[in-house]
Amino acid sequence: MFCTGGIRCEKSTAYLKEQGFEEVYHLEGGILKYLEDVPEQESLWEGECFVFDERVTVNHSLEKGEYDQCHACRLPITEEDKQSEKYQRGVSCPHCFDKTTDDQKARYAEREKQVQLALKRGEAHIGLESNEAAEQHRMEKIRRREQDRLAAKQKQHS
């Protein structure tokens, strides 16, 4: 048995042992360690290895691979997938188009819009920076509202 970094195999082989399988083997350190240790010429690995971060996949040299990711369903997508009419950046791809409702697609579209707006403003949409940016927007709004309130009050009194 094998998996990305070895952790799932610790559980899967433990489970098989418990189920009565006597001889169970697993790849120590997982695919990532294999790609690191075994020269590409000798490798029996085919394709790229999916990783759970923004790189999506890594190749045999452990560098960022060829795949992009659908930001709706998080599945890896190819350039070909992106040519599909079911692909809309951040909203749907050929993998998830038929699995999501119109409501969900609308929500994803709104999120994508916010991401693009944030990009235009030069802010990160998520993460610490965006928390700070969001906080600033909020404070700005509160200040404006307070000013409006004060202005209205003064008007009343005058």
Next chain:
Amino acid sequence: MAQTVVCALYEFVTLDDYAAIKPSLLKFMLDHEVRGTLLLAQEGINGTVAGSRQSIDALLDYLRTDSRLKDLSYKESYTDTPPFLRSRVKLKREIVTMGVEGIDPKQSVGTYIKPKDWNKLISDPEVLLVDTRNDYEVQVGTFKNAVNPHTESFREFPEYVKQHLDPQKHKKSRHVLYRRNSL
């Protein structure tokens, strides 16, 4: 710009006080600008984090000061663009969710095969090679001749085993054990 170190780590180790570890660990990550997610559970720690060489080293040193994690193993790779934006520590029931109670790799686990010995094992026609990952992971790459269980999540794996693998049938590969000694 300096490269970002991506560090994947896990350890099955009993952490009865795992919830108490969270606040200081998260603070350490934030203070040292280590991004990514670490999962804590009673059965151990798991996660992938990214940061500068210095910050990742600092985090590993910090984790290893807990004697239970002194042998913590990890794998690193490098990237030009930071792959995570947030720092998170999550408390979980399992550090990798299979959903079966009482499975403890510290008690009983399969035989570990080093990467350099792996090709020989999986080239043996008597060996059934199972990819334990999800279908979408298998789709982008796998080992030659590996079986794809077509699971959508790791929770489905035990059911796959029940349906498709038989301890009686897969027992006969005893000779692999003997030959293993010469691997």
